[in-house]
Amino acid sequence: MTELVALVPAHDEQDGIVATLAGLYRQSLRPDRIVVVADNCADLTAEIAERCGAEVFVTSGNRDKKAGALNQAVPAVLDTLPDDALLLVQDADTVLNPGFVRCAVDALDEDEGVGAVGGIFFGEEGGGLLGLLQRMEYERYALEIHRKGNEAVVLTGTGTVFRARVLREVRAARRAGRIGGGDGYYSLASLTEDDEITKAVKTLGHRTVSPDGCWLVTEVMPTLPKLWHQRMRWQRGALENLRDYGLTRVTLPYFGQQIMLGLGAVALGLFAVFTVIVLVTVGWQGFSLFWTAITLIFVLERTLTVRGAGRRAVLLALPLVPELLYDVFRQLVFARSLVDLVLRRQEHWVAT
Template sequence: MSRRHAAVRRSPRAHWLLFLLVLSALAASLVLEGWTTHQVDAARTRIPCSRPIPRQADTGRPVLRFGPHGVRTASMPPGTVALTFDGGPDPTWTPRILGLLHRHHVHATFFVYGRQVARYPALARRIVREGHELGSYTYTGGDLGAASAPRARLELSLTRTALAGAAGVSTRLLRLPHTTAADTLCGPEWTAAGQAAREGYLIVAADATTRRPEQGAVTQYSQTDLGYREARAVLRDHRVARFTTVGAGLGASSVVGPVTGVRHAQGVGLIGAQRLGHFLAAAMAWGLAATGVLGLLRLLMLTLLARVHVRRQHSCRPGAPGPRPVRDPVTVLVPAYNEEAGIASTLGSLLASTHTDLQIIVIDDGSTDSTAAIAEAIGDPRVTVIRQPNAGKPRALNAGLARARHDIVVMVDADTVFEPEALGRLLQPLADPHVGAVSGNTKVGNRQTLLGRWQHLEYVIGFNLDRRMLEILQCMPTVPGAIGAFRRHALLGIGGISDETLAEDTDLTMALWRAGWRVVYAESAVAWTEVPDTLGQLWRQRYRWCYGTLQSMWKHRRAVVESGPAGRFGRRALSYLALFQVVLPLCAPMADVVALYGVVFRTPAEAVAVWLCFVAAQLLSAGYALRLDRERLGALWVLPLQMFVYRQLMYLVVIQSVVTALMGSRLRWHSMERSGTADPYLAGEPPHPRTPAQVPAR
């Protein structure tokens, strides 16, 4: 595939509009769920009364009508009791109360929460279907006297919408939460009652418990066990001539009526959003648990198996015979496309290697800059330059492989700078005839910026620590293109380097495992590479890596059911990649969302404590990885900052890669702009001393 002219069946950028729309809908649903489930303003508690209700309303009657000429009050006729139930609908007690009323052939008024109506719309429909009356108890049960004016209006309008969607009705009946008799509508509650009345509501309080039923009364019960027992006792009271609803007792049949189709559709949308928010909140809890378990499992595996790897490396007794040193001649393949900034440093570091029996082949893949000219100007007979039209990295490597004279082939990116001993150390595992490929230890050279330091930590923790563990498990899925050694006949045995995926190094490594070869890690073979220095370049690089890895996993999926070492590799490697490089990144944003949700809607201290524990675990793992790689622990200070930007970027990369793969799109090759800063010695912070003669020339 050409880097510049790859075919694209569908542009992945078009997915972002859909992604943003879906994300906005999910965020709105989650905010609605958080607000209704965990109230976050002053409306949670009632403000004490500062003044009594007006004298004209203080008649002891429970129903208040606000009009242009003041307030009028009303009550039930003598011998008539209007049963009212506050709260719910509740899946436990509402059906029991409805059954009780049905057995006594009585209708009642249910003042319900809008959020509960949205959560249990079938119960709201049952209340209406069985002839009962619905009233508003606000959406969340917040105190309207303590709420702001916008919050109060929202409480009422959302309840109207929920009732329209669930039961297809609109109600003018309102009972203010935290109130009983009319005289409790004092202070701020009176102001809230007046505002609600101006929106068309009839304010319904309750009669005092001392009022005798034969005088006519509006009773008030909660939808609980206590309310059920109190209502049952009243229904058995023979002093009551008639039980009715509030509207029927007032002779006002129009207090509850049907709604238009538009209002019903709006209500259905609100119910859907509330359900989605409730589902998301539950999913977040499960997602956080899954993320935590997977994350801790990975950290535990990394730490324990890396320790096993270290012990295995030092398990040989002093003086015990070991495998013969590998000093065979080596062919180094350096594919290059517009690499003029770093090609001289790469070739200089290879020529300065302590392993001198080299054939270095630079394959200029149609560069438009002076890459080939710089390589040719090196003037060392060990360096050969091949020019070819731009055809992509896999074809460039195959062109070099065809010209290789030696059985050991080392593949190197054109921005990689080798330590003097790296090449010799990279070859030593090939003393084992079962080893077909060896991965070196790639380090970040341009780590002077914050973005570079973040990638430095990722390389040490996410790549090199991983490779120690994966070598122990015998399932390392990738030999990086920056530094890797191969047996030439092993490469030819699998047909060379395939261009069927965008992650040719992963594809190649998996193919070697399936052909029966082992792949190991040489942590002492250190090479320095240049990483992207802008977020845009980083995004393009990681997007290609991730998408290519998904392609390779799909291409080699049959390894899972194969037998022998190939099947063992497939089951371990593909499971590991699926869990920790696909599922975990897809679930990991849950941790951030839960933390934000907890800060806004729950207990901020609890959310911060969970986040700090997560950071502490990351710091311990990172510190251990830096120690194993003999790196300075001072780099740890950027790790907490990494979690606010870098981690989210990597999550989005995985999300877009998965979406792109599912939709069948294909990606272009993206070339990174090089600045020639891969050499840490030229950058000013060498980790190990190097003599002046060993500094690669530019």
């Protein structure tokens, strides 16, 4: 039987660690060991984890956030495991569905070319209108992954199962200078270590997948400032990772995604400017049958793709305006990240 160990990096997660561990204990295929990585915790995370039956690894002098914590904890666990062992890395603000581990193990057993299995994340309840918009976004992201044959675009930190030998290959490649990011398992040079390790695993020739059954529920950002900091970290990190890896067979699709984001931002801006110019110069010209039909088709697509998020999501998608404003927010994040990258502005990690 393949040995599987769960690592849960946690920084001041006393409010959510019980639910996270309960999700692991409810797995139809439970991990052989569950290790909570208590990183610079000033609360009761470690004590609560121990009372729940988990092992606790306390980091020492870590200043490199999650990546630094994992680079201390992974060797302590992995050095005792054989190459065919598996390592589940899961955020402490996430709850896996009961079949997650079984689904991931099955995917790895079925295809030796798969180096890691990433989760498909959905947003937790709450957060008001902003939380609902994030849940709608995640619903469409899950649908996109399914349509693309369940290829994992990012080995999300919310829940990913790695082969032990693949993680060892990643560290060896860093030490040999084939990929950057230091000499540990996770890159210390990236704001988004999950995005970076995805590119590392793929660069070494392994596939990454996200099967439909590997879904989980993670937190949503309750306020715009928190969402801004989260998305700035994600977007800036993604751009920096592409800069560092350069244009390769692996990164080509990611460059395409970023180009499409940029084109979308430009198109939306031009549409807004054109609309204002027309209204100012010639005034309202009435409804166009052609453009009304196009709009209705667009509305239909937007509503159908969020059905899984519930009736409130469908109702919110109908008027378009709330989601349009949310898209503007995301495009502002992209534009700011791109400008900061070009100007070499220092991006600071902000806890969310």
